[in-house]
Amino acid sequence: MNINATIIGQLIAFVVFVIFCMKFVWPPIMAAIEARQATIADGLAASDRAAKDLELAQEKATTQLKEAKVQAASIVDAAKKLEAKIVEEAAGKAQAEKERILASGHTEIETERNRAKEELRQQVAVLAVVGAEKILERSIDAAVHSDILDKLVAEL
């Protein structure tokens, strides 16, 4: 246990080492650590923000989905109504067409019948005249007795 010049050497080494550490070791390491801390803090903040954004986006998506559902339902409703209306209209039109066709058919039939009746009457008149001629065995002047014939025809 003796104090000697070693103390001077050690003191010089101590001073040099501390100065070297202060100038060339501590600042770069500390700078790297602090830069990384800043990066991590930024990253955490960004992830927080992203989580919030995600939450907002999910909320937005949910409301939009609801709106879309409501809208779709209303569109379907409207479509159904339109469909019913179109069907109804078509049915009405068909009914009217049917009636029109029926009516025209009836009219035609009526006309035809009347025409046939008329023809029959004519032929009956002729037959009647012929029959009468045969019965009377004489010629009846068609022009003179036309009034009687007409009356007969009208009675048929």
Next chain:
Amino acid sequence: MSAAAATQATLTSQEYIKHHLTNLTVGEGFWSWNLDSLGWAVFLGLVFLTIFRSVAKKATPGVPGKLQCAVEMVVEFVDDSVKGTFHGKNALIAPLALTIFVWILLMNMMDWVPVDLLPWLISLATGMDMADIYMKPVPTADPSITFALAGGVFFLIIYYSIKVKGVGGFMKELYSQPFGHWSLYPVNFLLEIVTLLARPLALSLRLFGNLYAGELIFLLIATLGLYQLPVHFIWAAFHLLVIPLQAFIFMMLTIVYLSLAHEDH
């Protein structure tokens, strides 16, 4: 150790221990240099600075390598210790604390080197007789080394006391407390001077005492013959506590003393 037993069979235990506690010295009187302590101290300081400087040069704020992680753990540990105690702004204290902690840790770790390993290697390399080889490889078991460290810290205590409080303020602090009355100023001065001087003295003697005692016990164990191996193991395991603790205490007290020097009463 067994080699020691062979070559130093003629030595008594006392002579063996004395031999191992003698430094490799050149020079006369005060102007003698303990080449082993100083050499190992400088070498270990260079090891510390080389490793830390290589990391500092390549330090990336991105994903760090394993060595950078280890170095950053040490740096952050020291930084936290400094920030927890010292609240001023001072670019010196944290690197100073880092240097002290790692350097003293490395120097203390020389205590784990088997006491006869280095002399044996030297005798193998040079062919010298082990009785002529003086090698005390634990620098912190050399009072010159610990006094130099504590002396550097003491100088900084004085420097910052004067820088922060001025010469007048520093002197006033020395005589005006703990007792406020003027008649007790001489008593105050005596007490404060003792307090001031006790700091570096306690700092250096605590470190020296612990490591010197540790080395001495290792040497005593080395004289036990065959039974020394388990005992060596136990004592070395115990140094897992002593070595980092002494480095930490030295660093912590340095920070505390310097933060006291910055406080204005």
